[in-house]
Amino acid sequence: MTTPNEPSTSTATPKSRFKEHLSIFIPPLNFPVETSRFSPESPPEPARTLSTWTNSTTVMRSPISTSKDRDIEAQRSTSPRSVSTSSTKLKDRFTRLWFDVRTMGRDKEPELVPIQPAELPPWSPLHVEKRSTGACCVDCPCRKNKNKKRKRSLRDRILIYVLIIVILYLLGDSIFLNVRVTNMAAAPSPSLAPSNATASTSTVLSADAQQCLSQYNVNAPSDPSGYPCSSCLPVLQGVPTNFSDGNVQDAQQIQNAIQFCGLRSIFETSDSDGQSSLKSGNWVNDVKFCAWSGVSCDGSGRVSSLTLTFPAVPALIPNEVGALTGLQSLHVIGNSAIPAGALPNNFTSLASLGTIHLESTAITALPDIFGSFNKLATLELIKNSKMGNTLPNSLTGLSLQNLVVNGQALNNPLSDLTTSSTLQSSMKVLDLSSTSLSGIVPTTISSFTSLVELHLDDNNLAGPLPPTFPSTLASFSMSNNTGLGGSNTASFCSLPKLQNCDMQNTGLTASGGCGVCTF
Structure with missing residues (x-):
């Protein structure tokens, strides 16, 4: 303390x-x-x-x-x-x-010694092999790589130059063709019918024809609607027929261009609904017209059959349709308003036509142009109210096999038809139903030695009936002719080949039965 x-x-x-x-x-x-x-x-x-x-x-x-x-x-x-x-x-x-005493036996703490750098052995001297400059340039890998790169770079430059030259050539050729065709369009069109001397001797294409052919081969496949048909079609139609003797491939392309322009004219004369419908059928999407809807071609690539059904119909039949010189069958079915107008003058160029079917159109009176249709076998005119009431006189000189006129008025053509010796031997089917026929059936009907079907329904015919009918008849109908009367039915009741017979709604009566006929 x-x-x-x-x-x-x-x-x-x-x-x-x-x-x-x-x-x-x-x-x-x-x-x-x-x-x-x-x-x-x-x-x-x-x-x-x-x-x-x-x-x-x-x-x-x-x-x-x-x-x-x-x-x-x-x-x-x-x-x-x-x-x-x-x-x-x-x-x-x-x-x-x-x-x-307690800490006497313990070891003292070791002193901290700084870390000494490790001793490394000295590097051995580098031994570099000395080589001559020439040997290094030849065998050194880096030199080889440089040579490869240099060669590759040179090759790439050459390819680029070649590509530029090709592009410039194609561009210049396209510009030249466009200028040439433009000049052709401005110049007066050549005559469609070359002289006989030219046609027989010339086997070389004119400059205009060459340009049109080149345009069709180069530009038309990618731009079908841009091909100048208005200027090129008459030029290509003027190519002599013997040109194909030594230029088969070019002749085929000329023929294709003509067919293409003839069909494209139908597309161009259609209204918006018609073009839309045709477009959906591949029309004018390319130049492969044989694959277009309603188009069929023969073995030589020419259009052989054409079927146009509303709304895919033109407003009128264009004049260029005459370019389809290989056409054999034409079917046009409208809506009673289109197609309208008259048949074009170039319609006579369709000399290969064997079948013409015009239904529900507004086409006006048929011109007397059938004299050139030597191959026409079937003519069908149905419900064409504006076509008139007469048939062309040239029909009597054709070897028609089938004549069908329904739903449009006619001024009693039976007397003219039955007196044609050509028709008497060729006619197989005669159908004049609903045509407002009047009078009697002429006795010359028995002269149709090949007639198989006769249909005169829904008319104003009167009796008496002819005493005989062609023995080749298999189908016969005169229903809804209330002016007919009497019991003179033996002329057709006993026909050996008759299979169908319709006499309903007439004044005719059968005495003692009439085979397959119904009254």
């Missing part, structure tokens, strides 16, 4: 793993201190080590210390203080002694 007169001291007892009680004594402020520890007069400072067990400093005095050295702890103990200070001093000494 401390007296009131003594300066106050504090003792700290930190926690320790040892059971001994440790204390630290702080000297008073007036404790004498040496002025210099490093002066020659001063003794060396005692070595102090910090104990890791007691957290206190251990003083290790030099053995050379003299009796003059001060012992701070001893001086304090000999000072006139309380007896407790001596006990504390003794306890501290014991603690230090015990600590030194």
